[in-house]
Amino acid sequence: MPETDVMPSLTVPETLTGSGKPLSVTRLRKTYGGVTAVDEVSMEIAAGEFVTFLGSSGSGKTTTLMMIAGFCEPDSGSVVVGGRDVTRLAPQKRGLGFVFQQYLLFPHMTVWENVAFPLQLRGVPKAELRRRVGETLEMAGLSAMARRRPRELSGGQQQRVALCRALVYRPPVILMDEPLGALDKKLRDQLQTEIKRIQRELGLTVIYVTHDQEEALVLSDRIAVMRDGRIDQFDTPQELFERPRTLFVADFLGAANFLPGHCEQQASGHTLVRLDTGGLLKARPQPVPEGARVRAAVQPGRITLCPPGEGFCTGTVETVTYVGTLVRITVRSEGSADAAPVRLELPAGRAPATGERVGLTADPDNVSVFPDTEGEG
Structure with a gap:
């Protein structure tokens, strides 16, 4: 079999193009x-x-x-x-x-x-x-x-x-x-x-x-x-x-932050969550009743910095880790010493210093809310 006898240029066969059947x-x-x-x-x-x-x-x-x-x-x-x-x-x-x-x-x-x-x-x-x-x-x-x-x-x-x-x-x-x-x-x-x-x-x-x-x-x-x-x-x-539908999916694809709290208000166009740390976090509309225990999920790359006293959280930068084009940061909330640190990712060169006081915010469309009874899977 002459292995050198190959086509000089690729012509995709008609029977192969789009040949995938449902x-x-x-x-x-x-x-x-x-x-x-x-x-x-x-x-x-x-x-x-x-x-x-x-x-x-x-x-x-x-x-x-x-x-x-x-x-x-x-x-x-x-x-x-x-x-x-x-x-x-x-x-x-x-x-x-x-x-x-x-x-x-x-x-x-x-x-x-x-x-x-x-x-x-x-x-x-x-x-x-x-x-x-x-x-x-x-x-x-x-x-x-x-x-x-x-x-x-x-x-x-x-x-x-x-x-x-x-x-x-x-x-x-x-x-x-x-x-x-x-x-x-x-x-x-x-x-x-x-x-x-x-x-x-x-x-x-x-x-x-x-x-x-x-x-x-x-x-x-x-x-x-x-x-x-x-x-x-x-x-x-x-x-x-x-838009993950379960806490498991939110955690498995991207290791989201899970912020515990309760649904404070269902308003037109958003769900308002009162976090256990005291802050208010606005999320896209979610079918949870007012007063219910919930977890708000937000990916580290969807959180941005804002002045202290603004946003859903004010805290102190605990760690800053350089990973190439990104910097991974953890922030300890001032609202509760027992709360897990919030993780976020920022472009390299825009990171705050360890020990700096910062505020955290997120676009409501990037925040999911789940009943707390579901657990993290």
């Missing part, structure tokens, strides 16, 4: 002994959408992906791809693409042969096989490495080969299980950009599993935040970050 998951459930790993998970994923399952270990994200892939049989529920029920089909009969954290490349084969292998299994004619492999390698910037074997490649290059092998036979959906987890941060960031570029250019439908919040925010059109086998919230990155 995927429907309905009430998937999986138990192991007396433990429920996935509990009645349902979702609709549109063609060309990049969806991420995000959660900590044991949240059910990987088990859900394995049931979609066919490597794990659900106790109940269904998986439908492109209108076809594949719930009881073997993995190889579902026609889905897989990219895992372990690259699983054949060490004795060249890059070209690794990428061509799925097409050979499917009996694709040689001329079509050569065209598809050439286009796919060029798209991933691997044409010059077609003759190399996996041991001659870096970790990032090997992961790109694994991605090409999943793309080359044009599956309707590509499943990725923490594919960048073994790479260092710089390389991971680079490959995130490559994966998103390829996904957008080809209109691929991707389901991606990660425990990395930043990675999920960067890559996804929508994110399913999972906890204890269920989806806490399935939404766009912006909605999840700016």
Whole structure:
């Protein structure tokens, strides 16, 4: 097989562009002994959408992906791809693409042969096989490495080969299980950009599993935040970050400050919270009754400084930590010695000094309010 015979420029095949078909998951459930790993998970994923399952270990994200892939049989529920029920089909009969954290490349084969292998299994004619492999390698910037074997490649290059092998036979959906987890941060960031570029250019439908919040925010059109086998919230990155529906989501995506108090007033266009430290914090409208115990959630990056005596809190700067483009600060409120310090993030160069007295404020639209009975999850 002449590995040098590649296309001089990338022409995205019409059958690949927009080839992602909708995927429907309905009430998937999986138990192991007396433990429920996935509990009645349902979702609709549109063609060309990049969806991420995000959660900590044991949240059910990987088990859900394995049931979609066919490597794990659900106790109940269904998986439908492109209108076809594949719930009881073997993995190889579902026609889905897989990219895992372990690259699983054949060490004795060249890059070209690794990428061509799925097409050979499917009996694709040689001329079509050569065209598809050439286009796919060029798209991933691997044409010059077609003759190399996996041991001659870096970790990032090997992961790109694994991605090409999943793309080359044009599956309707590509499943990725923490594919960048073994790479260092710089390389991971680079490959995130490559994966998103390829996904957008080809209109691929991707389901991606990660425990990395930043990675999920960067890559996804929508994110399913999972906890204890269920989806806490399935939404766009912006909605999840700016308008979390639960304390767990607010804490998991960005480690919000949780400020205890009670709902003092429900007014037109806002909810007013009297904090336990004595300050008044205005939040966007929330369906909590006046007088109820609540926690106001606000991300560190959404709090700004103001003169002492103004805003929702006045306190003393306890710590200032430089982290590159940002400075992380903690402020101890004057209203209560027992209250947790408020955390905020400011651009480098704008930080107050340790021991300085400051006020804190926040835009009401960036403040969420939750009943205190929910707990932090």
